[in-house]
Amino acid sequence: MAKRDDPRTIGRRVQRLRRERGLTQRQLAEPAYTSAYVSTLEAGRVRPSDEALHHLAGRLGVAFEELATGRPAHLATDLRLRLTEAQRTLALGEAEQAAVQYTGLLGEAEAHELVEEQATAQLGLGECRLETGDLTAARAHFERAEQTLADASLPARVPARRGRAVAHYLAGELRYAVYLLESTLDELNLGGLHDPDALLLLYTASIGPYMDLGAQARAAQAAELALALAPQVGDPALIARMHRSVARTLLAEGRIAEADASLAKAAEMYRQLKIRTELANCRWMRGYVYAQNGDLARAEEELRAAQAMLASHRAALYSSQVAVELADVLHRRGSSEEASELLRGVLGGLSPERGAVHAAAAHRLLGIIAEDARDTEAAEEHYVRAMSLLERAGAAGDLADLCRLLGDLLRRTGRTEAALDAYRTGLGHRTAGTTTLGPAPAHPLL
Template sequence: MRERDDPEVIGRRVQRLRTQRGLTQRQLAEPAYTPAYISTLEAGRARASDEALRHIADRLGVAFEELAVGRPAHLATGLRLRLTEAQRVLADGRAEEAATQYAVLRAEAEAHGLGCEQAAALLGLGECALETGRLGEAREFFEQAEERLAGKTLPERVPALRGRAVAHYLAGELRYAVYLLESALDELNRGGLHDPDALLLLYASVIGPYMDMGAHARAAQAAEFALALAPQAGDPALIARMHRSVARTLLAEGRVAEADASLAKAAELYRQLQLRTELANCHWMRGYVCAQNGELDRAEAELRQAHSMLSETRAALYRSQAAVELADVLHRRGKSQEAAGLLEGVLGDFSSERGAVHAAAAHRLLGIIAEDARDTEAAEEHYVRALSILERAGAAGDLADLCRLLGDLLRRTGRTEAALDAYRTGLGHRTAPGTTTLGPAPAQPPL
């Protein structure tokens, strides 16, 4: 952020404003200074003190800031209000409209040297890019926000760092996402930087990658810390996100009623805050919980609602991920044709670099549907593609089950050696639960 413009720039600014107001140099100078001093200042040959600039600003009827750096009065306040409005547009599910607003605000903040507001606009652009599935752009925006906040404390940098980690996670880079989040947690906890909001944001964000990597013990511990931190946190949207993440660990531990209650709390907060995309994601998660608990009719209703809401908000990647969960429930309810059609419709939205875990899930389900239709060739192709994606992403949580499916298929088609290889691969992932993260667990928060 600029402290003061050069004397020549300030001199031209003083002369322009004085002329606009029809004042002479004597009128501007009196009673504290001389016309000669004003003349020297306007020519850029003198560096005015803060006291002199405040006198001149008062005579000209402008803010000190406007003379010193050319920033109109109340610009920062106005920008912050408009940033809040853009955030509201994004929360309503209008990511593209919000991105346009954030881009304008970023340019204005940059032009006037407002570093914090520029970082906030970059964070908004990153969130918009995440919602619309442009993961490369999202990563760049979050990296730029981190650069603007380089001189700030770690708690202030956490939202940008967390955004970058989520972009890597959605791109299938699970290990690196966990590394970023764990490193920040370790630094916060070891350094005594006990910021409840920053810690809660990191713990809520690391649960998903932990679960997909098969590190269920780490996920459960992160959920435990998040729940303990929640009463100290001040952001209700953050608390709602935490409840949504924690539900996944509760479900993995068989605590279905608690998972459902956690999601009910999240949904209520999202409704109060009118966060449309987050509310849709909450319906999606409730559908997932119901499906795991065998309540397939309720699961289908929740997932259809989530898919419909995400389609309206144009949250492309999230919509496609919800479609995979819905297709799984439809298949289990005997609606395999509809499920296959839904999967074929969204498969193009995924790749090993974009929604990797759900890309693999889509191929796995299409393989199962193909097997049911006795098309073993297509089934094997889908299983192999799913296996490749999961291995590249390090998503050990689903690899063992997929290897079993592939092994069974190979055995039924007479390829015993290949089937044994598949089973061995699956057993290798099954024998080391919770050991897939990088290094020791991060330091614990001082609860």
């Protein structure tokens, strides 16, 4: 039940409605109350009981909630319906249009002090900003959503916490993203708050940061727990997202067919739900699977389709990330010039604060292309830039690989001592990828 207004505000409302309907105080009061009671109530000198308000609401022809709070009847229901429509707009890839809808709905929810609807609108705005690559604004919206729900249970706050973690992850702050996710998992599991939807959301979100940090064992464990939780979850979009994330761990373990099957399940769900951006992300991941398996023609087809879907809906950050994967496939297929052009275009939209891991991947690939063209100076410059980005992000697994590439380049150009230093640094990062995260989060009671 929504919080009632104070007696003075209710009294003024009763008086206004009574006069609009041409009723005297006696006509409004009878047969259950007296005109003196209505006079006292309208003056704000008495707090009416629920029974009295129900009587007055019936006589005035308004809903009890409208008389008690000033909110139009069914306002919350109508707002929730329109929030669902905004969510559907976002699902179709129209992030800017959805943001306009969410902004208007947030204003209405704030005007009528509807807490849950305010939080839902803030979450929607956060997702819109993730889609368009405005990570600072996304974090701010998720933080406001969590503040709005400060008095709610932890499972209710999990979508906002997960949104914050994803925004930090996309900005290249991998360790902080993992900290947010793991600390929330611990709070849920140690507190006995077994909420399958909340747990699945967190485990699914943790897979990407774990993989980029080089913590494959934790990523695989998160995927295993997500799969175990899935039968208890009723939200098909959440299940589809889980299948897409789990595919990463299957791929890392060399289980190509299973990864492809997992992505096929996710893609079919997204088609049924008409969630275009997530469907594009599925095609992106399938392209990556095909590339890892050496099927470059199919990889190029899937990645071009994903990029076209994302670019047409202004999903700038995700589109840039797909472009890096596509450039790798193009280079491997002998189209290095097209790959270089694509990568240089991508780097204009990425930065240390926005897609750091993929910006590093772009520099790494440009370095490899430069090496193939025997331009060792340009190759070294790109490798060093990539290392700087990955060090800030803490992406240990990628750093180890990059140190090997740089070491090989230095060795081939006769700088043996510098090459040995690069190899040693790479070994240090390879070890760090499995030892610096601290204890794994507590497991749920499945």
